[in-house]
Amino acid sequence: MERIRFIAAAPVRSASEAWRVVSTLLADTLECSSSVPIGSVGKELAFLKGLGPALIAGGHLESKGLVLVDQGLHLTIRVLTADAALDVEENLNPVPGGASATDGWTLYLPPAGPLDSAVEVAVKNSPHLSTDAPSASAPAVKSDDTSRSLIDVNALRRLGNKP
Amino acid sequence: MDVSEMVKTACDMPDARYAKLWDSIVVDGSIKDRLLRSAALSLRLRAVLPFEATALHGLAFLYGPPGTGKTTLARGLAYQLAPLTTRRKARFIEINPHGLMSAEHGQSQRRVSELLTEHIPSMVDDGIPTVVLLDEVESMVVARSQASLAANPADVHRATDAVLTAIDSNASALPHLIFVATSNFTGAIDEAFLSRADVAIHVPTPDVPGVLAILKTTLEAMSAAFPPLAQLARKPQLEKFAKALAGMDGRRVRKTVSEAMIGRLDTVIQPGELTVDDLMSAAVRIQQTEYTAQPKGGGKNGTN
Numbered sequence: 001m002e003r004i005r006f007i008a009a010a011p012v013r014s015a016s017e018a019w020r021v022v023s024t025l026l027a028d029t030l031e032c033s034s035s036v037p038i039g040s041v042g043k044e045l046a047f048l049k050g051l052g053p054a055l056i057a058g059g060h061l062e063s064k065g066l067v068l069v070d071q072g073l074h075l076t077i078r079v080l081t082a083d084a085a086l087d088v089e090e091n092l093n094p095v096p097g098g099a100s101a102t103d104g105w106t107l108y109l110p111p112a113g114p115l116d117s118a119v120e121v122a123v124k125n126s127p128h129l130s131t132d133a134p135s136a137s138a139p140a141v142k143s144d145d146t147s148r149s150l151i152d153v154n155a156l157r158r159l160g161n162k163p
Numbered sequence: 164m165d166v167s168e169m170v171k172t173a174c175d176m177p178d179a180r181y182a183k184l185w186d187s188i189v190v191d192g193s194i195k196d197r198l199l200r201s202a203a204l205s206l207r208l209r210a211v212l213p214f215e216a217t218a219l220h221g222l223a224f225l226y227g228p229p230g231t232g233k234t235t236l237a238r239g240l241a242y243q244l245a246p247l248t249t250r251r252k253a254r255f256i257e258i259n260p261h262g263l264m265s266a267e268h269g270q271s272q273r274r275v276s277e278l279l280t281e282h283i284p285s286m287v288d289d290g291i292p293t294v295v296l297l298d299e300v301e302s303m304v305v306a307r308s309q310a311s312l313a314a315n316p317a318d319v320h321r322a323t324d325a326v327l328t329a330i331d332s333n334a335s336a337l338p339h340l341i342f343v344a345t346s347n348f349t350g351a352i353d354e355a356f357l358s359r360a361d362v363a364i365h366v367p368t369p370d371v372p373g374v375l376a377i378l379k380t381t382l383e384a385m386s387a388a389f390p391p392l393a394q395l396a397r398k399p400q401l402e403k404f405a406k407a408l409a410g411m412d413g414r415r416v417r418k419t420v421s422e423a424m425i426g427r428l429d430t431v432i433q434p435g436e437l438t439v440d441d442l443m444s445a446a447v448r449i450q451q452t453e454y455t456a457q458p459k460g461g462g463k464n465g466t467n
Contacts, residue, residue, distance in 0.1 A: 001280075001336045032288060072336070091277070096284030097336075150206040150292050150339055155247045159199075 002137060003095055004065075004076045008085040009056050018079050019052035021092065025077065026068060026107070029098035036101050044107075047122040047129060055112055055119075056081075064110035067134040073097040073105070074138035097138070108134040166278040172257040173286060176245040181255065185239030188232035189376045189413060194364055198223060198236060199243050201362040202341050206248070206292050209338035220334040220359045224300075225345045227366035230414030234298050236366070237343040241294040254293040256286060260303040272321035275303065279329030284337060292339045300344035304356040323353045330359055368412045375405035377416045385420065389435035400439040407446035419445050 005025065009018035027041040045052070055061050056079045065078035075095050080088050108130050112119050116131075123129045174181075185195065201223055208217045225233040241255035258278065287293045297303060304326050305319045333340055344360070346352055357363070369377060379396045386393035395401075408416055423437060423445035424430045430437050 001332055003281075091281060093281070093285055094288070096281065096288050099288035099290065149249055150210045151203050151247055152249045152251075153207075156203060159247065 001097070002074045002076070004078065005091055005095065006088045007077060007079045007090060008088045009079050009081045010085065012085045015053040015057040018056050022052065022066070022077055022079065025092055025095070029068070029075070029095040030101045030105055032094050032098040033101040035103050036105070044126045044128045047126045051115065051118055051122055054115055055109070058112065058115060060110055060112040060115065066110070067108040068105065069108065069134050069138060070101045070105040071139045072100050106130050108132065166274050166282050169258050169262045169274070169278055170256060170282070171259045172255065174255055175291070176241045176253040176255060178242065181239060181242040184235050185243050187380070188235050188239070189369055189373050189380065190232060190366060194366060195236065197362060197364055198225070198240060202240060202244055202294070203247055205341055205361060206339060214335040219361050220330055221338070221341045222330060222360045223341065223343045224357065224360035224363045225343065225366055226349050226363065227347070228368055228412050229347050230412030231366045231368055232413055233345040233366045234296070237294070237296045237298070237345055240343060244292060244294065248292050250291065252291050254287065254291050255296070256283065256293060257296040257298065260297055260299060271318045272325045275322050275325040276329060279326065280332060283340070284333065287337060287340055290339055293341065295340065295342050297342055297344040299346060301346050301348045301351040304353045306351055306353045308354065323356070327355055327359070368410060369416065371405050371409050374408050374411070374416050375402055377413050378405060378420070381417045381420050385434065391435035392437060395437060395439070398439055401442070404439065404442045404446055407443070407450070419449060422449060
């Protein structure tokens with residue numbers, strides 16, 4: 001399911017603070033999963049240190065935003081400024097689907113004009129960052145996971161044997 | 164208002180507080196069987212097949228007169244389901260549909276959407292099979308075909324749309340999620356919602372054996388504090404009393420015991436002295452009241 005979250009930047013909070021909020025939301029969401037170690041998301045996002053606030057300050061995350069994609073997870077994060085920031089209703093809770101995230105998650109960054117070259121450098125340093133166009137929807141959950149039954153058939157049989 | 168405040172209950176099963184709910188409701192065994200089997204089958208099929216194959220929305224609908232135990236059955240379902248799951252766990256979430264409706268333009272839709280597509284999915288992100296109770300669901304999914312244009316229709320339509328959209332999206336994205344909706348007013352519920360129900364189960368008023376069973380369990384439960392009532396529960400004359408109460412909902416049947424106790428000051432002081440004659444007198448009083456002469460409908464669900 002495609003989801004979108006809006007984060008307020010200036011004048012509600014500075015670009016640096018807004019980036020911290022974005023980073024926390026990403027970490028809180030992905031690190032719900034046992035496949036994503038605690039602290040690992042922050043390490044990857046460290047490659048965007050300085051660059052993330054610059055993207056926000058330049059308005060590059062206003063229209064297209066960041067897109068987080070993993071199996072069963074498709075999250076767009078748009079960071080709004082000016083009047084739009086004053087009207088935004090933020091939901092900073094971890095995004096549903098995070099608990100089943102894998103270590104193959106990818107954060108797609110939008111075109112950033114004069115910052116493109118700096119973004120490319122960051123992307124080269126992390127396998128979890130990309131400047132490619134994200135898929136339009138979340139990849140399906142792998143069959144290994146979907147075939148995991150929720151119901152114990154033997155327990156059902158025992159239920160049938162009860163008087 | 165934060166939509167998280169709309170969640171009345173959220174607890175993991177097995178939870179001892181829910182252990183006796185299922186058995187406390189005296190209904191035909193086939194009603195409980197259908198509800199439990201439909202939940203188990205929904206979890207079984209939706210976990211391994213796409214929505215296109217199953218057409219299952221994970222929605223069970225319980226309907227019938229007030230006081231017949233619909234809500235209590237729904238509350239007890241997760242406890243019954245837990246031992247059938249591979250993780251031996253289930254979760255129960257109850258939401259308060261009335262709190263979702265707002266007089267502010269567009270707010271009802273926003274709250275419904277946020278609750279059902281963001282908040283609830285976040286709560287169940289761990290994949291544990293979860294039963295979500297939508298009690299008195301008619302307040303959430305008003306029949307759009309009957310919504311008056313003079314009664315804030317735009318928001319009514321939007322809120323109903325939001326529920327339908329959420330059920331559709333959760334059906335495939337969250338195969339471990341099951342909604343159980345209850346209502347006394349099927350005519351007031353949107354047709355599109357009813358068509359999404361995987362199973363619709365009528366919970367009727369109890370028949371004479373059912374009334375008798377409810378009376379016995381009520382007296383036996385009270386005998387914990389007033390032991391002589393256990394003997395009264397075994398008296399064969401109770402069947403005559405049960406026949407006098409035929410057609411009454413389970414909740415009213417339970418209340419006839421206390422109604423009988425208030426017939427004499429002695430039985431208020433010492434409830435254990437209640438007799439069959441006291442019960443029969445209460446039956447006559449109840450039959451003479453205007454309440455039983457009114458058509459059934461209205462009121463709130465609950466334990467019978």
